[in-house]
Amino acid sequence: KLVQHQDGSLLFEFGKDLGDLTKNIHKLLGSRHPFLNTVSKYYFKSEGKRIRPLLVLLMSQATSIAEKQYKIDTTDFYQITDKPLTKHNDLLSYNNKDTIYYPTFSSSGTIILPTQRRLAEIIEMIHTASLLHDDVIDNSQMRRNDISANLYFGNKMTILAGDFLLARASLALARLRNPEVIELIATIIANLVEGEFMQLKNVQNGTMSIFEYYIEKTYMKTASLMAKSCQAASVLGGATLEVSEIAYTYGRNLGLAFQLIDDMLDFMTTDEELGKPTGADLKLGLATAPVLYALVEYPELGPLIKRKFSQDGDVEKARGLVYKSNGIEQTKLLATSHCQKAIDAITRLPKSDARNALVELTQKVLTRRK
Ligand code: FPP
Ligand code: MG
Ligand code: MG
Numbered sequence: 001k002l003v004q005h006q007d008g009s010l011l012f013e014f015g016k017d018l019g020d021l022t023k024n025i026h027k028l029l030g031s032r033h034p035f036l037n038t039v040s041k042y043y044f045k046s047e048g049k050r051i052r053p054l055l056v057l058l059m060s061q062a063t064s065i066a067e068k069q070y071k072i073d074t075t076d077f078y079q080i081t082d083k084p085l086t087k088h089n090d091l092l093s094y095n096n097k098d099t100i101y102y103p104t105f106s107s108s109g110t111i112i113l114p115t116q117r118r119l120a121e122i123i124e125m126i127h128t129a130s131l132l133h134d135d136v137i138d139n140s141q142m143r144r145n146d147i148s149a150n151l152y153f154g155n156k157m158t159i160l161a162g163d164f165l166l167a168r169a170s171l172a173l174a175r176l177r178n179p180e181v182i183e184l185i186a187t188i189i190a191n192l193v194e195g196e197f198m199q200l201k202n203v204q205n206g207t208m209s210i211f212e213y214y215i216e217k218t219y220m221k222t223a224s225l226m227a228k229s230c231q232a233a234s235v236l237g238g239a240t241l242e243v244s245e246i247a248y249t250y251g252r253n254l255g256l257a258f259q260l261i262d263d264m265l266d267f268m269t270t271d272e273e274l275g276k277p278t279g280a281d282l283k284l285g286l287a288t289a290p291v292l293y294a295l296v297e298y299p300e301l302g303p304l305i306k307r308k309f310s311q312d313g314d315v316e317k318a319r320g321l322v323y324k325s326n327g328i329e330q331t332k333l334l335a336t337s338h339c340q341k342a343i344d345a346i347t348r349l350p351k352s353d354a355r356n357a358l359v360e361l362t363q364k365v366l367t368r369r370k
Helices: 015-028 034-044 051-064 114-137 149-153 155-174 179-200 210-236 241-265 289-297 301-306 314-324 327-346 353-367
Strands: none
Touching (some): 015 034, 015 114, 015 155, 034 114, 034 155, 051 210, 051 241, 051 353, 114 149, 114 155, 114 210, 149 155, 155 179, 179 210, 210 241, 210 289, 241 327, 241 353, 289 301, 289 314, 289 327, 301 314
């Protein structure tokens, strides 16, 4: 059963495994510089929703059962070690105590491989790196109910800590020794940057509607990571092309729904409930789904969107029109339809507890308040 804890983290039956996630990430982030240690670990202090690593572990399980070629012999599986493999490694700054993972077998016969567990850690590190950079770009004050890293340590340290996280995630990724997975994860990082560029500089051309551009941007900044990390999890498990496409389709649609709800919550909850400032998008000049739906009913929003809500009163006027329109409901409806697509994909896999949890996760994404 999937449960949401008070701190917002989602836990499945392997709550303990997700608990080790942070511990293992700490090991991967060891540095000789004490301040770099502090800054790079800062966002792992309070645990976020951890939906991405959860997704990787559930998808690993759900796709494993589809792969009948597994030999259930633990000695067959690759164990992950943190010992440097080449002399080029900086032995002193890298924590070289082993983290040895063994495959986990659940009662319903699904498997999590050591490499898939490590992938969950890598994905959470990349996500956190993007948050560190994002908070600098957005000049945020608050994250996960606490002072944001940029406010606490300054922009320079925050950017560098994000870079360090990416570097150590890349090191761990290289050690998975799987070129296809390396390609997928490298593309995720590129997509994150491309999505952020699309958001900062609108270069929408005539062939794409404003809404299509928004969806493409949403894929790049959020859904690509979920889609490709699901796909990578299945690839590590030796999935067939058909199964890895199912994993990708589930992740893509869950990711789109997740960001649509994120953009909706920005109009709906309080700072306290969300753990970060609400109403931020309009102030940042961003027209998200609720505004774009409202635009259909109230074309007078057009010029405000174009000038990024920069004139006095624009933000308040746009907000008012969103509330008067059915933009919020439409956004929720679109998110719901993506969740249905995710369910349609995942239910093509054989039945398992993990598959049930992935279906349940779509519901959590739709009903979350933070
Ligand atoms: C949060 O969005 C941010 C992202 C989903 C991605 C940001 C990507 C970058 C800054 C590019 C750099 C990437 C790397 C890998 C270093 P948001 O600002 O809409 O959400 P928020 O309300 O949580 O801040
Ligand atoms: Mg932000
Ligand atoms: Mg941002």
